[in-house]
Amino acid sequence: MIVWLLWLTAAQAADSWGEWLADVGARDGWVHDAERIEQRREALCADDTRPPCEEGGAWEPCAEGGEETCLVAAWAYLERGDVPAAVGAWREACDAGVARACIDLGVLQLSGVRLDDLPSGAQTLALACADGHEVACWRLGLAHRSGLGVPASWEEADRRLTKACDLGHPGGCAAVAEMDIHDAGDAKARLAGVQRLRVSCEQGFVPACEEALRHEREPPAKTGIPEMGCRLGVGSACVAVGLAQPRGAIEARREAMGRGCLLGEPEACTALAVALLDGPARQREADRADRLLSAGCEQDIPSSCLVLGFELDRHGRLSRDVSRSHDAMLRGCDLGLGEACFWASRRLSRGKDIARDAQLAEAYAMRACLLGVENACER
Numbered sequence: 001m002i003v004w005l006l007w008l009t010a011a012q013a014a015d016s017w018g019e020w021l022a023d024v025g026a027r028d029g030w031v032h033d034a035e036r037i038e039q040r041r042e043a044l045c046a047d048d049t050r051p052p053c054e055e056g057g058a059w060e061p062c063a064e065g066g067e068e069t070c071l072v073a074a075w076a077y078l079e080r081g082d083v084p085a086a087v088g089a090w091r092e093a094c095d096a097g098v099a100r101a102c103i104d105l106g107v108l109q110l111s112g113v114r115l116d117d118l119p120s121g122a123q124t125l126a127l128a129c130a131d132g133h134e135v136a137c138w139r140l141g142l143a144h145r146s147g148l149g150v151p152a153s154w155e156e157a158d159r160r161l162t163k164a165c166d167l168g169h170p171g172g173c174a175a176v177a178e179m180d181i182h183d184a185g186d187a188k189a190r191l192a193g194v195q196r197l198r199v200s201c202e203q204g205f206v207p208a209c210e211e212a213l214r215h216e217r218e219p220p221a222k223t224g225i226p227e228m229g230c231r232l233g234v235g236s237a238c239v240a241v242g243l244a245q246p247r248g249a250i251e252a253r254r255e256a257m258g259r260g261c262l263l264g265e266p267e268a269c270t271a272l273a274v275a276l277l278d279g280p281a282r283q284r285e286a287d288r289a290d291r292l293l294s295a296g297c298e299q300d301i302p303s304s305c306l307v308l309g310f311e312l313d314r315h316g317r318l319s320r321d322v323s324r325s326h327d328a329m330l331r332g333c334d335l336g337l338g339e340a341c342f343w344a345s346r347r348l349s350r351g352k353d354i355a356r357d358a359q360l361a362e363a364y365a366m367r368a369c370l371l372g373v374e375n376a377c378e379r
Contacts, residue, residue, distance in 0.1 A: 071101050078367055079334070081360040087115070103128050103136045104370055110139075110149030111369050111377035122150045129160060137164035138172045145175070148377055154179070165196070171372075173200040174208040230256065235265025242271060250279045261292075270296050270304045277317045290318050297328055305332030306340050322353040333364065338371025345376065 070093030077086035087108070093101030102124055109121025118124070122143070128136030141160030144153045158179055164172025173196045180186075180193030200208035229237025238260030245253045254275045260268025273292040276285040293311070296304025305328045311318040312325035326347060332340030345364035348357045368376035 070096060071098050071104075074101065074104075075367075078363050081357070081363040083359065083363050083366065086363070086366070087113070091115075091118075099128060099131070099133055100135075103133060103139070106136070107139050107370060107377070108366065110143050111366075112149070113366075129163060132167060134164045134167035134169035134172060137161070137167060138169050138175070141172065141175060142374060145179075146374060148374065165200075170200040170208060173197075177208070230259060233263055235260040235263035235268050238263065239265060239268050239271060242268070242275070250275060250283065253278070266296060266299070266301045267303060270301060270307055273304070274307060277311065284317065286318055293328075297331055300331075300335055302332050302335040302337040302340070305329065305335065306337055309340060309343060326354055333367060336371065338368045338373040338376070341365075341371060342368035342373045342376045 070089050074086045074089035074093065077083075077089055087105075090101045090105050090108075094105055105115060105118065106121040106124030106128070109115055109118070109124070111121075119127075122140065125136045125140040125143075129140055137160045140150070141157045141164060142148075143150050144160060145157035146152065158176065161172045161175045161179070165176050177193040177196035177200065180189040180196065197208045227237075227241055230241050238256045242253045242256035242260070245256065254272060257268050257272035257275050261272050269292050273289040273296075276289040276292070278284070289311070290308075293304050293308035297308050308318075309325045309328035309332060310316055312321045312328065314320060316325075326344065329340045329344045329347070333344055341364045345361045345368060347354060348361035348364060350356070365376045
């Protein structure tokens with residue numbers, strides 16, 4: 001998931017990129033293969049009359065559809081706001097031997113969900129990590145780093161995250177890299193951290209790419225590679241060119257993102273919308289940005305939904321529209337973007353401008369937590 005778009009938006013209100021990046025943590029869809037889960041759920045729910053696609057009604061997903069169907073059912077129930085049914089489906093899936101369901105339950109336990117007759121969340125994740133499940137190592141390492149549900153321990157965090165990285169989880173590599181880089185006074189550790197970030201970036205973990213950009217000694221624009229790719233018609237290279245521009249170079253950023261958008265790169269269109277809202281009010285093109293973001297969200301581009309939701313909210317740069325903002329966040333959440341789930345949860349919990357729904361708010365918070373938003377795991 002292209003997390004840099006969230007950074008571009010939120011950085012407007014932050015004093016520095018570093019301040020925002022320090023708060024981001026591991027907010028990315030790598031935590032859970034949400035797109036695959038969603039595809040399976042859509043296939044499962046092709047017949048709208050079949051539970052859990054329809055509220056109410058009894059259904060035995062494991063007995064009827066096999067072990068993995070329990071996991072799909074859990075997410076379907078959670079989307080409906082039925083937390084007890086979702087937890088029940090996860091427990092069935094775990095009992096049936098679906099390791100990922102056990103890991104999800106462990107994460108929920110660390111976040112404060114009480115589950116009787118089960119080992120602690122830390123025990124579950126430790127066992128799964130020992131069995132070679134890289135996601136379990138990653139989540140347990142992050143928990144020790146933040147002190148979520150387990151004692152805070154930099155040493156234990158480093159051990160778990162290093163194992164996650166060794167097992168091939170790019171988020172684990174990125175987390176270890178961040179710890180190495182912030183090891184004050186150790187230049188060797190810093191260099192090792194930057195190299196880890198490069199590897200994690202090459203594996204497709206976009207936050208690592210952004211973090212690497214911050215710590216590289218030479219700006220990527222000096223290499224000339226992104227510019228060449230953009231001229232040759234590679235939309236993603238145009239995005240790289242746009243990101244490499246200084247913050248004040250608004251027109252240059254718009255030009256690069258605009259070219260990427262014309263070349264069919266969806267994220268470039270979202271980034272172009274953000275660039276159109278940058279700068280002094282007189283230079284902004286709010287109507288055009290709104291159209292780009294709305295079209296992107298309708299075309300199931302998660303980042304477009306997220307940015308649209310932010311910009312239509314109270315502190316956004318588009319005309320405030322709470323209903324449209326909330327709908328955009330819900331759509332982003334359904335597309336597997338944990339940050340959108342988190343914001344939807346907060347809004348439902350507060351009940352300001354929309355109807356308060358504590359049960360649905362809890363369900364969205366669970367989804368956000370399982371999709372990697374650490375703040376959503378705190379109860």
